[in-house]
Amino acid sequence: xxxxxxxxxxxxxxxxxxxxxxxxxxxxxxxxxxxxxxxxxxxxxxxxxxxxxxxxxxxxxxxxxxxxxxxxxxxxxxxxxxxxxxxxxxxxxxxxxxxxxxxxxxxxxxxxxxxxxxxxxxxxxxxxxxxxxxxxxxxxxxxxxxxxxxxxxxxxxxxxxxxxxxxxxxxxxxxxxxxxxxxxxxxxxxxxxxxxxxxxxxxxxxxxxxxxxxxxxxxxxxxxxxxxxxxxxxxxxxxxxxxxxxxxxxxxxxxxxxxxxxxxxxxxxxxxxxxxxxxxxxxxxxxxxxxxxxxxxxxxxxxxxxxxxxxxxxxxxxxxxxxxxxxxxxxxxxxxxxxxxxxxx
Numbered sequence: 001x002x003x004x005x006x007x008x009x010x011x012x013x014x015x016x017x018x019x020x021x022x023x024x025x026x027x028x029x030x031x032x033x034x035x036x037x038x039x040x041x042x043x044x045x046x047x048x049x050x051x052x053x054x055x056x057x058x059x060x061x062x063x064x065x066x067x068x069x070x071x072x073x074x075x076x077x078x079x080x081x082x083x084x085x086x087x088x089x090x091x092x093x094x095x096x097x098x099x100x101x102x103x104x105x106x107x108x109x110x111x112x113x114x115x116x117x118x119x120x121x122x123x124x125x126x127x128x129x130x131x132x133x134x135x136x137x138x139x140x141x142x143x144x145x146x147x148x149x150x151x152x153x154x155x156x157x158x159x160x161x162x163x164x165x166x167x168x169x170x171x172x173x174x175x176x177x178x179x180x181x182x183x184x185x186x187x188x189x190x191x192x193x194x195x196x197x198x199x200x201x202x203x204x205x206x207x208x209x210x211x212x213x214x215x216x217x218x219x220x221x222x223x224x225x226x227x228x229x230x231x232x233x234x235x236x237x238x239x240x241x242x243x244x245x246x247x248x249x250x251x252x253x254x255x256x257x258x259x260x261x262x263x264x265x266x267x268x269x270x271x272x273x274x275x276x277x278x279x280x281x282x283x284x285x286x287x288x289x290x291x292x293x294x295x296x297x298x299x300x301x302x303x304x305x306x307x308x309x310x311x312x313x314x315x316x317x318x319x320x321x322x323x324x325x326x327x328x329x330x331x332x333x334x335x336x337x338x339x340x341x342x343x344x345x
Contacts, residue, residue, distance in 0.1 A: 059181075084179060084226075190215055201260075255329065
């Protein structure tokens, strides 16, 4: 993940932070602290939503730099599965290296620990080969000294080992971040196709979900099938967590791309959102994905209301969207339903 802003945002999100913290603990520690982590997340839901929105805005700025085509996303699910498998393999390798690093570090800091390990490895060998205890002891000492000379243990060598481990760990979780971005890139691509055909919503004759939304739902389901068998449950949930927020923000921000929208078009958009909401529910997303998509649903439903009614809802229930979102909504309302139309209703 080469973009500095995106990398920083992704790594500072609570979901990724919790994933890394759990990764570095033992399984028992994870179980004992999971309730505490969930409590922290629930207590800071507004803060999490804000950070997810900032992340989404950063992604949208980068994704919008050029017109996206099918070649910009990975449609080969075997390659996506391969990347997930590579991540898990490197994560496993890091675990094994960490185990041996801890042993070497103990040996460097405490020579007695190395003596003990080396002694255990040669005790049986020299006891059975030579029954003379004096000769056996001398042989053991020579073997231990030989092990010392071969090991060449030093702080410099451990530092090299440690840096190599950090590289493996970073590469492993960069792969996970690439998968995280790839899923959102797929969502952005399908939604961009929807808004390229914005004229359909001013002349909509049916309220069935858009074909681009159906393609998005099929794509998400296929990604789920591909990744769920390759990744652990926590990592799988991390990839899809916050996806509802990403989709909702994208839908709301892109509403300004509609030149006009009819009442049938509004109904069609609401059914688009409901269709994707059902797909996310089937994927078993966490972190309020359904609730976030309902924000987008309510946003487009406001187009059924008159401008003064929208202002009344804002005064009664408080601000749910940004000032820019409300301005875009009122502009779209004005373009789609001129003031004279309201007077006739």
